[in-house]
Amino acid sequence: xxxxxxxxxxxxxxxxxxxxxxxxSAILGGPKILMKRDDxxxxxxxxxxxxxxxxxxxxALEKGCDTIVTAGASQSNHCRQTAxxxxxxxxxxxxVLGGEAPNVANGNLLLDQLFGAHIHWAGxxxxxxxxxxxxxxxxxxxxxxxxVPYGGSNELGAYSFAHALKELDTxxxxxxxxxxxxxxxxxxxxxxxxxxxxxxxxxxxxxxxxIDKGETDAIPFDKFIVNLANKTREYLNxxxxxxxxxxxxxxxxxxxxxxxxxxxxxxxxxxLTAKSEGILLxxxxxxxxxxxxxxxxxxxxxxxxxxxxFWHTGGAPSLFAYAESLS
Ligand SMILES: *Cc1c(COP(=O)(O)O)cnc(C)c1O
Numbered sequence: 001x002x003x004x005x006x007x008x009x010x011x012x013x014x015x016x017x018x019x020x021x022x023x024x025s026a027i028l029g030g031p032k033i034l035m036k037r038d039d040x041x042x043x044x045x046x047x048x049x050x051x052x053x054x055x056x057x058x059x060a061l062e063k064g065c066d067t068i069v070t071a072g073a074s075q076s077n078h079c080r081q082t083a084x085x086x087x088x089x090x091x092x093x094x095x096v097l098g099g100e101a102p103n104v105a106n107g108n109l110l111l112d113q114l115f116g117a118h119i120h121w122a123g124x125x126x127x128x129x130x131x132x133x134x135x136x137x138x139x140x141x142x143x144x145x146x147x148v149p150y151g152g153s154n155e156l157g158a159y160s161f162a163h164a165l166k167e168l169d170t171x172x173x174x175x176x177x178x179x180x181x182x183x184x185x186x187x188x189x190x191x192x193x194x195x196x197x198x199x200x201x202x203x204x205x206x207x208x209x210x211i212d213k214g215e216t217d218a219i220p221f222d223k224f225i226v227n228l229a230n231k232t233r234e235y236l237n238x239x240x241x242x243x244x245x246x247x248x249x250x251x252x253x254x255x256x257x258x259x260x261x262x263x264x265x266x267x268x269x270x271x272l273t274a275k276s277e278g279i280l281l282x283x284x285x286x287x288x289x290x291x292x293x294x295x296x297x298x299x300x301x302x303x304x305x306x307x308x309x310f311w312h313t314g315g316a317p318s319l320f321a322y323a324e325s326l327s
Pocket of ligand 1: 047048049077078151153183184185186187188189190282285286313314315
């Protein structure tokens with residue numbers, strides 16, 4: 001390994017706790033279920049993007065940038081955590097959000113505003129298509145913008161989840177885990193887990209539940225994740241085999257009506273977890289991933305012999321913005 005590992009700026013409260021969901025497990029008659037509480041990373045109401053931003057914004061600081069630009073859906077958890085991090089580091093923050101300005105801001109959007117982010121509405125473009133023109137304007141104004149990619153899913157973002165797996169390894173006996181299940185959407189978390197698993201030589205199956213059809217992506221999502229894992233491997237210059245499609249476990253059976261459309265399965269998963277454990281999931285990501293986990297237990301794909309960890313990636317602030325679909 002001849003490249004030094006990336007540095008990070010501290011933004012979250014780490015390590016996040018691990019709890020056992022014994023009541024949910026008993027209700028389902030299923031495996032032991034542990035939960036890694038990345039909803040409690042602490043930055044601006046928490047979530048998985050905090051880990052990515054620690055490495056990405058360190059890079060922005062090292063490059064002397066003073067303005068952060070990123071993109072997402074109007075209820076993006078990534079944008080909310082970026083806005084909070086930028087406030088903490090006293091950087092200007094520009095968010096390019098899909099959709100139109102609502103009459104009343106709620107959920108993550110309300111928080112974006114409280115953190116002082118500048119919002120640019122981009123209509124159909126929720127994946128940052130408008131970033132280049134906005135960045136050009138910022139440069140013309142004399143700013144030094146730094147672009148955080150969609151979902152924070154570049155090499156540094158992915159590396160943060162290899163790092164997170166190492167954190168988990170100090171907390172529990174990861175050898176006894178059979179599966180890690182989580183919501184996968186822009187691919188950084190997933191690529192990072194693949195990398196971490198290879199670096200730590202773990203047997204655990206790393207299963208992403210695909211939550212987004214990703215129809216607008218230039219390359220298919222499964223290829224994107226494997227590419228990112230390989231790019232990160234090259235970036236870190238670590239001595240592990242290149243990843244192939246066979247290393248990827250991505251389940252796309254639970255996308256339902258598409259991104260952010262809440263169905264009966266998500267509603268059930270959110271309410272079951274809330275009532276049995278007093279833990280809040282979110283409607284777009286973790287609610288869907290938990291619905292997938294519940295279905296895999298009910299259909300016998302996961303049994304009492306398994307030992308599963310659900311990685312809670314955050315998102316609960318958007319519950320309020322989806323009140324009409326959830327109540
Ligand atoms: C962004 C996000 C994910 C997905 O993580 P990716 O690294 O983008 O795949 C999952 N859950 C929540 C709550 C998120 O905000």
